[in-house]
Each structure stands twice: as C-alpha cells, then as structure tokens.
Amino acid sequence: MQATLCILTILLAVLTLLPLSRARVWWVRIWDFPRSQLAVLLGLLWLAQAIWLDFSSAGAWLLVAVAGACLAYQMWWILPYTRLWRHEVRWADAEDVGPRLRLLAANVLTPNRNAPALLELVAQHRPQVLVTLETDAWWQQQLQPLERDYPYRVACPLDNLYGIHLYSQLPLDDVDIRFLVEDDVPSIHASVLLQPGEGSRPEVRVRMHFLHPAPPSPTENDESTERDVELVMVAKSLEGETGPVVVAGDLNDVAWSPTTRLFRKISGLLDPRVGRGMVNTFHARFWPARWPLDHVFHSDHFELIQMRRLPSFGSDHFPVMIELQYHPSNPHQQEGLQANAQDREEVAELLDEQNASPSDVPEPTAQQR
Structure with missing residues (x-):
C-alpha cells in the first residue's frame, strides 16, 4: 500500500x-x-x-x-x-430600470439531431440574442422557426464542427464574419443596439464578439497555438475600448487557464462566475469530467441578473444563459484581473511569433451616448 x-x-x-x-x-x-x-x-x-x-x-x-x-x-x-471568493461582478439592483441583455449560447454538436429541444429552450427562456455553435446547413434549416422572432441574423453554416449562427431580436450593425487564425474556423463580430436613443434615453450599442477557436487535442490541433492566438488577438483589439463589450462562445479553454486569464487581463473584461460557481458546460454526458468551456465575458458597464446552465438537449455541451443589467454609472467600480509587464511581453511575443495582428479583428461600434 x-x-x-x-x-x-x-x-x-x-x-x-x-x-x-x-x-x-x-x-x-x-x-x-x-x-x-x-x-x-x-x-x-x-x-x-x-x-x-x-x-x-x-x-x-x-x-x-x-x-x-x-x-x-x-x-x-x-x-x-467557488462561493468562497469575492464576486467580481456585482448583483444588479432589482429596482434598476436600465436596458437588459439576455443572451443564450449553445454548442449544438453537429451530429446531434434534437433541434426541437433547443427550440423549446429558446421559447422558454426568450433570449434577446442567441448564438449557436457547430451549426451546419441542417441545423440552420431546423432553426428556421426562430426567424419569426429573431429578424436580425448572421449565418455561417459549416460541416466541420465550426459553423456559427447568430439570432437577434435587437438590431445588428457592423456585422462581420472573420476567419481570424484558421481558414475553416469563423467568428462573428457585431454591434448590437441595446437601447435606441429616444427622448432623454441615451443610445446604447454593445460591441460583441462570438468565438469558437479550435482546441488543443490529438484530433484537432497538436498545439494550443491557434486557440491562444485568436484569444490574444481579440483581447488586444479590446484594449482601450471604453464602450460596452460582450465576448461569448465556446473558447475550448477553461476559465482558470493561463490563456483565458491572459485574455481577461489584456481585454479588461470581467467574469461573472467569479465568486459564484464554475458553471460547467462540458461534458454534458460524462459528469466526472466536467469543466467550464462556454464563456460570457463583459465590460464593467454591466451587472449580473442571472447566469445559469440550462438542461441538456442532446449535445455534449450544456447551453448557458446570462442576463446582464446595463449600468452606465458602473465603469471602474468592478475590477477584474490586471495585466503586468510580463503579461504584455507574452502577448507581444505570441503575436510576433505567429505574425498575427489585432488589427485583423473587426471593431464594431460600442457607445453609450
């Protein structure tokens, strides 16, 4: 023994x-x-x-x-x-009447054919913005009933497990589909009109990035380089952004990894799970090996109303839903991870090594006026 x-x-x-x-x-x-x-x-x-x-x-x-x-x-x-940690994102005030953003992200698993279950979840939770990952042409056809309630859409159906679709009840602008690092791995970038400027109400536009980089694995990429570069490119493009921002998707990386932490440090975005729980979304069918792969990060213009994992619908990922409260007086009252000189040097080395430029990342309008 x-x-x-x-x-x-x-x-x-x-x-x-x-x-x-x-x-x-x-x-x-x-x-x-x-x-x-x-x-x-x-x-x-x-x-x-x-x-x-x-x-x-x-x-x-x-x-x-x-x-x-x-x-x-x-x-x-x-x-x-865990709940032993201080919240990074504050709970929203129940009396706040500002605009809210309700987003649902779902990695459908391309061979999964239980589209009715996903449609039922969407009908039940009524997200304003829905992003689906691994959606191919079959899934696009099955999700057509959503088009009645989601007039603003972006489609990139692929049969390689990296298709992506965006459905929105809110107007979209500056929409761009980019293959930032790999020729067959797309991402969607858009500006979402959260609140139109009417009367004394200011116009609020949210800069949004929806990502699904390939993971390091024996069946995908031998290294994490492609994933790491894509995350760092987006983070660097967000550095200095003063408007509201949301980044969501299956990043094929856990919340606590050095790469995701580096992304948060450089971008300045917050993680609403800190102090609340892991919200493990993968693997839906094998509970002993679960970890948080699906993420929603946001700027400090938002406070949290709710974030939770939704029931399985046949995919290897659970869908995740988040509801955020826009709070224009909130900037700099919530603080996440801070970058130091070593972090910035690591980012510069990685981008230089891969000849990658943050300028290749679209910069949709983000404003509060």
Whole structure:
C-alpha cells in the first residue's frame, strides 16, 4: 500500500507540475482543464496517506508534504470559481430600470439531431440574442422557426464542427464574419443596439464578439497555438475600448487557464462566475469530467441578473444563459484581473511569433451616448 501511495503521489505531482511548462503541445495544455478533478484526487490521496503511511519515516512526511502542496496549488486556480471568493461582478439592483441583455449560447454538436429541444429552450427562456455553435446547413434549416422572432441574423453554416449562427431580436450593425487564425474556423463580430436613443434615453450599442477557436487535442490541433492566438488577438483589439463589450462562445479553454486569464487581463473584461460557481458546460454526458468551456465575458458597464446552465438537449455541451443589467454609472467600480509587464511581453511575443495582428479583428461600434 505504501508503494502504491508513493506512485500515486508522484503521478499526481507530475500532472500538477506539467502545465507550468509554457509548451503548447496538447498533452501538456490538456492538464489545465481537470484541476477540480485533480484536486479531488489529491484530497483523497491525502486522506489515504494519513491512514496508511508509516509516519516514523521521513519519506512518509515528504509524500504528505508533496500531496498537500499540489492540492493547495490546484485549489489556488479553482477557488475563485467557488462561493468562497469575492464576486467580481456585482448583483444588479432589482429596482434598476436600465436596458437588459439576455443572451443564450449553445454548442449544438453537429451530429446531434434534437433541434426541437433547443427550440423549446429558446421559447422558454426568450433570449434577446442567441448564438449557436457547430451549426451546419441542417441545423440552420431546423432553426428556421426562430426567424419569426429573431429578424436580425448572421449565418455561417459549416460541416466541420465550426459553423456559427447568430439570432437577434435587437438590431445588428457592423456585422462581420472573420476567419481570424484558421481558414475553416469563423467568428462573428457585431454591434448590437441595446437601447435606441429616444427622448432623454441615451443610445446604447454593445460591441460583441462570438468565438469558437479550435482546441488543443490529438484530433484537432497538436498545439494550443491557434486557440491562444485568436484569444490574444481579440483581447488586444479590446484594449482601450471604453464602450460596452460582450465576448461569448465556446473558447475550448477553461476559465482558470493561463490563456483565458491572459485574455481577461489584456481585454479588461470581467467574469461573472467569479465568486459564484464554475458553471460547467462540458461534458454534458460524462459528469466526472466536467469543466467550464462556454464563456460570457463583459465590460464593467454591466451587472449580473442571472447566469445559469440550462438542461441538456442532446449535445455534449450544456447551453448557458446570462442576463446582464446595463449600468452606465458602473465603469471602474468592478475590477477584474490586471495585466503586468510580463503579461504584455507574452502577448507581444505570441503575436510576433505567429505574425498575427489585432488589427485583423473587426471593431464594431460600442457607445453609450
């Protein structure tokens, strides 16, 4: 038993330390994902060590120390996504009468054929903006009933698991479909008219980016480079933006990974899950291996009304819905992650290495006037 505990301690320590490497190969970066699962395993290992190790030897204490350090390190990453952490985004005031944005994001899984269940979820929750990922021509046809209530639409049907569609009840402007990094991986960029300027009410336009970069995996990309570059390009294009912004989609990256944290630092966007929960959206069919892959980040012009995972409709992802309250007096009262010189140097190196330019990212109008 002691030999088994020693082997398990070494294995979990290696899996904990592996992501410290800046290597982008998939078999390294994949260990950014299951930090909560590794934390559970480390906690169980620690308990087993306490029961079965012989603490008369220095080696037993060393194993306990290694397991405890690894557990503490994993918890450092995931604790912000528990109720033990301070909220990054404030709850909206129930009496606030400003405009609200209700958005639903759903990765449908192209081979999934349960379109009626998704239509039912849309009818039940009535989002103003719906973004669907992995939607091909078949899915576009099945979602045609939405066109009656969603007069503003953007379609990019593909049969390679990277099709994307946008349905909106709110007027769209500056609409652009771009293949930012890979020729077969599109993203949608648009300005959404949240509130028309009428009488004393100011016009509010939200700059929105809908993304679905390819993940690092043996069946997709051998490295995380393509995903990382796309996220960094969008983040850099948002740096200095003073108007309201929302970025949503399946980023194929977990909320706590170095890349997503770098995206938040550079873009200045907030994560409403901090202090509230992980909102795990993948894998819908295999509960022991779930983590947050579908994200909605926003500028500090918004406060949170609700964010929740919706029931499964046959995809490997759960859909996620968020409702935000626009609050024009809110800027700089909510604060997220802050970039330092090392972060900016990392971004510059990555963009230079891949010859990528943030100027390739569309900049839809964002204004509050």
